[in-house]
Amino acid sequence: GAGVSQSPSNKVTEKGKDVELRCDPISGHTALYWYRQSLGQGLEFLIYFQGNSAPDKSGLPSDRFSAERTGGSVSTLTIQRTQQEDSAVYLCASSLGSGTVYSGNTIYFGEGSWLTVV
């Protein structure tokens, strides 16, 4: 597609359930990012994938959070045993990612997956 695609756009889940959020990056983009944004807050970095390199997981808030990227394209963010504080918008972004992030490549965001844990 033309842009970064995320699904589902909205998800309401019960506390304790697992959820999976999917991201389809722009074709040809080797770098993929997950951020989280709580209401009225800035973007909190979660995880970064670049090509075949080991992902940077330094932003994942707990071991309930994990992400994978299959075939260098689609990514899935999984939250196990969801808690109410996990409620937020989960934003995925991608960029050409040539070289390193120092090159200043523009990153393109999807519209986010709105997660509500009740």
Added chain:
Amino acid sequence: SQKIEQNSEALNIQEGKTATLTCNYTNYSPAYLQWYRQDPGRGPVFLLLIRENEKEKRKERLKVTFDTTLKQSLFHITASQPADSATYLCALGGDTGRRALTFGSGTRLQVQP
């Protein structure tokens, strides 16, 4: 500790005036800084990038300055329009050891007709 500070209070200005938004940071050494626009319920959209060796960058009605001594970036929108109303986020990149952009919490701009 590392911080990126943007004015959390909304900025209200009259149409036609120049809006100036501030981004201050501490304990970062970014190679570049970016500004994004975010509308309610949407993902951020890239506006401008300025590198550490650049003082100023312009794009149409937008102007960004970057002062690495003051550790500050200013974002200006000239001849503002109601359609410019949105939240504007600054993001730092290229800091040693960091592989992803670090974002501020954004400043909401409201342009009154």
